[in-house]
Amino acid sequence: MNAASVGAALREVGDLPSPRGLPLLGNLHQLPPATHHLTLERWAAELGTPYVFRFATTPVTVWSDVELSHAVMRERPYRYRRYAPIENILKEFGCNGLFSIEGAAWEPQRRLVMQALSIPHIKAFYPTLAAITERLRMRWERAARNGRVVDMTDDLKRFTVDVTSALAFGEDPNTLENERVLIQEQLAMLLPMLMTRVNAPFAYWHYVKFPRDRKFDEAMNDVHRHIRELMSRARARMREEAAIEACETPPRNLLEAMLALRDAPGSGITDDEVAANVLTMLVAGEETTATSIAWALLFLGTDDALQTRVAADARRVLGASAVCPNYAAMRELDLCEAVCTEASRLHPVAPYLSFEPLEEVRLQNVRLPAGTKMFMLNRPAMMDPDNYADPQRYDPDRWLHEHRQAQAAPPEGTAQRGAHEPRAYLQFGAGPRVCPGRHLAAVEMRLVVSMLTANFTAQLATNPADIHEICTFTAVPSEMPMRLALR
Template sequence: YHREQRRLLQPAFHRGRLPAQAGAMTREITAVMEQWRDGNTIDVLAQMHTITSRVVSKTIFNSDAVSEAAQIVREAVDVIIGSIFHRMVMPIQAINRLPTPANLRYRAAITRIHDAVTHAADEYRRDGCDHADMLSALLAARDHNGNPLSDQEVREQVITLLVAGIDTTGVALSWALNVLAHDDELRSRLHREVDATLRGRVATWDDLPHLDLTARVITETLRVYSPIWIITRTVTQDVDLAGYFLAAGSTVAYSPYLIHHRADLYPDPERFNPDRWLSDLPQRRPRTQLLPFGGGPRKCIGDTLATTEATLALASIAARWTLTPPPGAPAVDVKANVFLTPRNLYLRTETRAPTKPGAGPPVGTPTPPSSIP
């Protein structure tokens, strides 16, 4: 069933759709940054969540006719995300069916999303247009017998896309901005790259080939601060794994975070060093060594979409703003829920003008890696 669903959804994530999706990303990133003011202190996680929720919502619902449904879905998905970790690790699943306040909120949120997606799908079927978004692709998908996805399948795929696409990218961007706020040298290098490429404007799809350091900062962030720090799988048949017998139906958990911090895989693993991705080593590295999006046939289908969004957002922010810790800011710590989330991450916004060409060492010059704040 999963393989069939994956095949049906793959066209929605085809690289040919990315330029149009990147255009929507640029517009939503701009809309959020335009609300910032020089000298203000922002809640970074909340602001990045706003960017990613708007981007994912627009990627799924690109028609103004369903904007109200998109807003309902954005609000309801926050409740679902807040419940995922508890429901994932609860050993007795029957507890999730009890009428507790948390379970009732979860069910109400699911109902609101189902109703909103059904309304949006009905609108799309009535107008018969391809809105170049995920919902259009889901409604156009056909299995090998020519049958479309059922309404339930469309609703569940939309929920999955929302849950997978909002907080993961928002958390990664928040950690990247936290690193840059504490590393003057790396921040200066990034500013030189975005200034040479963007000259003060926001990033677009065509700029991506010129944002090499920005992309490496995102990759290193995904290694050091894996938003998805633990993933579960279900054993499908009895198996012996590294000397341990696992019966069919057992739940197995693995941690991308722990894998990414193994010294035998990543020398000096606690150092934030985007230059470790400069050589051809990343191309030779086994896929199982970098797992921010999982691996195997169930690897996140939207990995390229997410890294594109994160790169565009980080470059656009760096082109227009310098973000630094405000005086007296609380220490940033970590909340390990379903995502590895920063807490108390507040940064001060300062408008900036592009640096003059040739100022400072070349952009690609490696510098000593920073200690993780």
């Protein structure tokens, strides 16, 4: 791909505008880990894009053109790869699964994961999803009756860990009913440590380990021991069922499918690779969906009219049920998904995507040698009035089908209602490596938001201005305490 304009002067990375830095440190001192994404966005507003900053002596180019983002993602994994330090560090964690693995190795793994997360599989899994949602409802009912403020982010992570484990591995850890579940606490350490090490100027942990590093290593040892036990139990079940049926039985979940492929003659897949994908699924399934729902609660918990409207729509679909009763009814809960999508437009869970070319490319008249670091900012395009009308306003309706139809063909004599460009929303990525869990995420959003609003009134238990974005690889709310009352 050569995105350089004909006749335009070719620029080098060093020619791009750059924030003022320091010798040797570059711009590291200006990028506090928890809020560095906000600094990158501020520099984009001040300098325009592309610009370049420096991790110590390493230049990193920053872009915000959504069409360029799509073009780069279309050419993964053969012309571009994810930012290499991510794969290197996740490999050290034993977590180099589908999210980070590069080259031809990702294709067979993706086929397995896509099968596990396919619509027919999730549809068949729906009764379990509904049962776990009912478990969350009961937890929230106890909190409401006791007048206890709920840490919504923590509860939502418990929910998504239970869902992901039951769907992908056939075992439900039931973190919602067990107050202290070690696996959830240990998983919560992984992404913050990934962010710390990706942003470190050198691999200090190879030479000296601080208490935090040692605690993390112990946690990962426990997590991998848990995963190996999962694998061992799954293999035992598969052998028992094959003996009873006197033939091979089809895999019932992702773990069984991966083990069947691993154990096939000449597979070339190792137990370590299976374990890495188990861990990848646990972390990805926990963090991103829980955070998207949590950001939606910021708006629902501060807008009584919106909450009442969502509650009425949810109750219309749920009828007398406390939880959406079946998959077909769940598909009617568009508004419940829209409140989450719109929240993550304003507070993107993935504030930027990071890549590097595998060969020299020329983009927007800039020559990028192979290996040049590229950060593609997501929020600027989602806050551009050319992409979304009145972009500063929280408006879930912009994602509803009937609203989009009205935009495309407004009643005669009325003005066009404004821009709506879904391609500018890149929270699930794009191209061949688009997130395979996006449908499961949508189902979880619909189930949780409908259950919450149909059964409870929810009020934010802190000043909304005190809730900030914290980047721990994903951009999570600093807190999301809520008071619930039974409807």
